[in-house]
Amino acid sequence: MKIERELMRGAGPVAVLKLLEGGRMYGYEIVAALAERSDGVLAMGQSTLYPMLYNLEAQGLVRSERVRSESGRQRKYYALTAQGKKRLAHDTAQWEAVSAAMSALGILTSCAALNINVTNWDAANWDAVTQSSTNGPAVAWGGTA
Numbered sequence: 001m002k003i004e005r006e007l008m009r010g011a012g013p014v015a016v017l018k019l020l021e022g023g024r025m026y027g028y029e030i031v032a033a034l035a036e037r038s039d040g041v042l043a044m045g046q047s048t049l050y051p052m053l054y055n056l057e058a059q060g061l062v063r064s065e066r067v068r069s070e071s072g073r074q075r076k077y078y079a080l081t082a083q084g085k086k087r088l089a090h091d092t093a094q095w096e097a098v099s100a101a102m103s104a105l106g107i108l109t110s111c112a113a114l115n116i117n118v119t120n121w122d123a124a125n126w127d128a129v130t131q132s133s134t135n136g137p138a139v140a141w142g143g144t145a
Helices: 005-021 027-037 046-058 082-104 123-132
Strands: 062-068 074-080
Touching: 005 027, 005 046, 005 062, 005 074, 005 082, 027 046, 027 074, 046 062, 046 074, 074 082
Parallel strands: none
Antiparallel strands: 062 074
């Protein structure tokens, strides 16, 4: 499932910040991790990612560094700044509030209510939850349950 553009505008930056919380990454790594870890839901192309990264960098939320690999190829790595960590915490709290509100309305089934740990989420887990849930698929924004 591909997320509509407006929802992705809100989900994309916080998802990128969350990935960078684990350490620096270069653009293609971010694209691949978003697609893999979200089972394609948050997949985006490099033409979407790079303007987002430039914007996050302009806001002081990420910093970039060019690094030459052993093969001689230069890559631009992105890392979370202290300000980016604060923004990630703020945005995560907002997504958790939205998720809780949607759960209260019966739109989402809370991962916490289903006792699901989404730390190492994968497609097999997602399929098991969506097939067993009577209220629709469970979604946990921010990677916490």
